[in-house]
Amino acid sequence: MRRHKSYLLLLAIAAFSLFYFYSGKSETKPQTIYSAALLPVKPSLNYDQNSPYIFIGGVPRSGTTLMRAMLDAHPDVRCGEETRVIPRVLGLRSQWRKSEKEWNRLQQAGVTNEVINSAVSSFIMQIMVGHGEPANRLCNKDPFTMKSADYLAELFPKAKFLMMVRDGRATVNSIISRKVTITGFDLNDYRQCMQKWNTAIETMITQCDLVGSRCMKVYYEQLVLHPEAQMRRILEFLDLPFNESVLKHEELIGKDISLSKVERSSDQVVKPVNLDALTKWVGKIPEDVVKDMADIAPMLAKLGYDPNANPPNYGKPDEIVRKKTEDVHKNGETWYKKAVEVVNDPDRVDKPIGP
């Protein structure tokens, strides 16, 4: 009833005319005269709900930072650091939606689905636009937004979604060894973490599938092994022209690519795409967990990772990736120094492997 736009517009015009009429008669003139012009919330915000945003998500430690760094290297795109606040506002709204009692209270107060959507989408847009430089295509990378992909797709009908998928054993090993605190994950318990990974990725895959053709799954291993083929596929999906710079994101760190000194991946994406992170997990997982892997994390097999191969065969890297990995090892000290420069806590940076 409240939501007929043309009716609202007529009402606004009527109210405005009445206001002029009224203010002439009243005892004290109201202090402010509203402009008939439409004022944007933020004058520099020339984006709206119909802008073709890009959302990158996935379980943390699945290559989401690499993905956004490679896209940040594209002249048309800006992703930037994790905003942290976007998934929290989505979480708040999701709480309201889940409680029938609360949802009913909100409807009773005129706080309808549409009103909440306009508030939540304004919040998200202001954060996306404000926390970095302008760009033709704005992109957001907060891993857990993928849990709300279906809702985001409704808020932003032209948005596209990249869901990072990675062998859960590598993800969990990275979470545990890098001490990445994630709500619900017990960093002292490999088995529990694999279960949590399984639940999280299952939810995200469901969300991505609900979004349909606007959500693309990107396998971290394939992105690392075949960056050019994958980036061509990804850019085409995003309706962006291919650009060589996405294959050398390491040259743009600190220039077009802004990194947070406190994000756990900053010291890693400083380096070129390399093979070091693919199989680090092998030999690190307790034997009893390795033995039960197929049961603990059924999503592994569903996503095409052999739960009984340690490691599975991810494929053969492109020649350029092999060379870059060699360079990372040969010039270990140089890359180590660069990595130390971009973080607050040098103790967390991987030591050079050596040639």
Place this chain on the structure above:
Amino acid sequence: MRRHKSYLLLLAIAAFSLFYFYSGKSETKPQTIYSAALLPVKPSLNYDQNSPYIFIGGVPRSGTTLMRAMLDAHPDVRCGEETRVIPRVLGLRSQWRKSEKEWNRLQQAGVTNEVINSAVSSFIMQIMVGHGEPANRLCNKDPFTMKSADYLAELFPKAKFLMMVRDGRATVNSIISRKVTITGFDLNDYRQCMQKWNTAIETMITQCDLVGSRCMKVYYEQLVLHPEAQMRRILEFLDLPFNESVLKHEELIGKDISLSKVERSSDQVVKPVNLDALTKWVGKIPEDVVKDMADIAPMLAKLGYDPNANPPNYGKPDEIVRKKTEDVHKNGETWYKKAVEVVNDPDRVDKPIGP
């Protein structure tokens, strides 16, 4: 560094020109051409951060609904129901602000104070504008926003604040007898509730004082005893012309004043301003609590309520209020029926007192 607006504008223009240049050469043309015009987030939103909003707050059960109903009766003002979501977004932001670690992470990600403010204020404006009819002066009544008055005053530099103050014994008796669930209040413990009231109102008074001349304290008892004098004072403070309709809000219920069927006060503000609620609490508070009142709730004395008088002398009502109270009693059944009509749960409605 990121926040120079003129610099941003120049950049946007430059980016736009570059984009045109670039899109001519690129392999695939990007699908969307951004308009150089500034698009508002919501086309019907002709309010902005500088609009003179009105915020009504206070401890729940202190007359905030009566206050907003009387203002809603004014032809220039629309408050509407409690939105419930505005205090929650303020709470979220307050959490981030309080944690030094979190705040630092956000700064590192370009999510600066200014960016958060633009997101939070957009959210609040979309809710305020969207959940009711348009009006020259938009008003919000969510009791706990008063805890964030200083921050709201920063977000909205022309906003004004009305803080409802009421004898805490009456407030607590109303919370307990009407079973109003409020986080932290133990409805089975009068003493604990008085302590909670004391803490809550202390915080709010501090906030109101920080806001200074843009926050006015309104004593519930005085509003009920002398509605005309109080409303003249309040409307002058709000730069609004006096209008007789604010003294007969009961005539506009369901017309210009929209009530929620699930709010705890709806069945009360249906009636005209009357004296029934002033001293209902007398005789309801456990004796040991009455005895220790001055120590349990030192804010009572600070606000001018004698903690040892049961009840204190609140003053003598205007003749019109005495008459309206008489009418509410004489026509008890009629008013009871009206009250039952506006709520989902008739069991909660006060039974008629009788003449």
